[in-house]
Amino acid sequence: LSLALPAGNVLAYRLVPLFAALIVGSALGVSGMGLQVLLRNPLASPWILGLSSGAGLGVMAMMFIEHSTGNSILGGQTFGAIVGAVFSLLLVFGLSRKRGGIDPMTMVLVGVVISVLCGAGIMVFQHLVPMGLRGSFTTWLMGSLPEVESWWRLGILGGVVFCGIALIAWWGPTLDAACLSDDEAKSVGVDLPKIRRRLFFVSSLLAAIGVILAGPIAFVGLIAPHGARLIMRSSHRFLAIATAFVGALLLLGADDIRQLIDLGTGRLPIGIITS
Numbered sequence: 001l002s003l004a005l006p007a008g009n010v011l012a013y014r015l016v017p018l019f020a021a022l023i024v025g026s027a028l029g030v031s032g033m034g035l036q037v038l039l040r041n042p043l044a045s046p047w048i049l050g051l052s053s054g055a056g057l058g059v060m061a062m063m064f065i066e067h068s069t070g071n072s073i074l075g076g077q078t079f080g081a082i083v084g085a086v087f088s089l090l091l092v093f094g095l096s097r098k099r100g101g102i103d104p105m106t107m108v109l110v111g112v113v114i115s116v117l118c119g120a121g122i123m124v125f126q127h128l129v130p131m132g133l134r135g136s137f138t139t140w141l142m143g144s145l146p147e148v149e150s151w152w153r154l155g156i157l158g159g160v161v162f163c164g165i166a167l168i169a170w171w172g173p174t175l176d177a178a179c180l181s182d183d184e185a186k187s188v189g190v191d192l193p194k195i196r197r198r199l200f201f202v203s204s205l206l207a208a209i210g211v212i213l214a215g216p217i218a219f220v221g222l223i224a225p226h227g228a229r230l231i232m233r234s235s236h237r238f239l240a241i242a243t244a245f246v247g248a249l250l251l252l253g254a255d256d257i258r259q260l261i262d263l264g265t266g267r268l269p270i271g272i273i274t275s
Contacts, residue, residue: 017145019154021251021270024145024214025224027161027206029247030240032221033228034168034203037175037236038196039104045222046207049111050088052216053118055208058084059140060125067133077140078212085208088114093200102196143217143271145255157209164206165244171195172237218275220247250274 006014028046035044046052062080066073073079091114096107126137168175177190185192210217224247225239232242254273261268 013147016149016154017147017255018252019158020145020149020213021255022248023154023158023161024210024217025220025248025251026165026244027247028210028217028221029224029228029243029250030165030168031203031206031210032247033225033236033240033243034199034206035221036225037178038102038199038203039108040179041104041108042226043222044108045219046203046210047115047216047218047221048108049092049204049207050114050118051085051204051207052211053115053122054088055081055085055211056141056216057118057121057125058082058087060122060137063133063136064125064129067129081212082208084118085204085211088118089204089208102193102200104196107200139269140215141271142269143215143274144269145214145251149213157213161206161209164202165240167202168199169237169240171198172235172240175199175236215271217251217271220250220274224250 005011032045035046035048036042038044039048041048058080059077060080061084062073062077066076092107092110093102095110096102098106122137122141126134129137174190174195177185177188178192178195180188182192207221210221225243227246227250228239228242231246232238234242251270251274254270258268258270258273
């Protein structure tokens with residue numbers, strides 16, 4: 001056994017999932033941290049808003065339309081994931097507003113309901129398509145890092161993720177105060193409705209990028225913030241950066257484990273390893 005860089009014609013197939021793992025892992029981790037602050041719930045994760053199910057429904061709908069018409073649609077699955085994620089987020093935001101702000105408990109309940117409805121829609125599309133296409137549905141729903149992806153797309157998505165993480169880190173002192181009770185937060189000058197709206201949109205955007213790039217990957221958004229808190233107990237400004245590193249390392253480690261396991265039917269989807 002020897003350690004060395006892959007050959008030139010293989011290197012690109014390892015670099016693309018490597019950078020994708022760094023982008024998706026950091027995005028999901030910081031998204032989970034933002035949602036835990038927003039909902040004041042240590043079990044909060046990107047799944048709780050129904051975003052993954054909404055994006056999945058969009059992908060299933062797009063694949064069904066392309067199969068039924070026999071024509072490719074510009075953007076394909078990516079476009080479907082974006083539309084599905086945005087639609088579910090707008091529903092959650094619209095239905096959880098209360099007196100101009102966001103009610104965390106209502107948001108959890110609405111997210112669960114929308115997730116169940118989107119899950120039912122996914123099963124409907126799986127029932128409508130031929131058996132061969134159901135395999136593609138299932139593979140996407142398991143979560144998988146792309147091995148072939150344009151560098152400009154990775155660069156754009158990575159840049160958006162970097163800006164989102166930087167924003168949440170910049171809001172760190174405000175997030176520290178937002179973890180207090182409503183009365184205490186207001187007494188120190190925190191505008192809770194405003195910071196909740198900001199957290200909702202930025203955390204949702206980060207989670208959506210993760211879903212668009214790699215499909216619904218479980219538990220990274222839940223585990224990474226708690227892992228970062230175990231390593232360092234600090235303000236949310238530094239915790240956001242630490243969470244990004246932990247999330248990226250978690251997904252990168254899962255991808256390395258996935259590469260070592262071959263059951264004779266190809267490498268396992270990374271969503272199985274994270275689960």
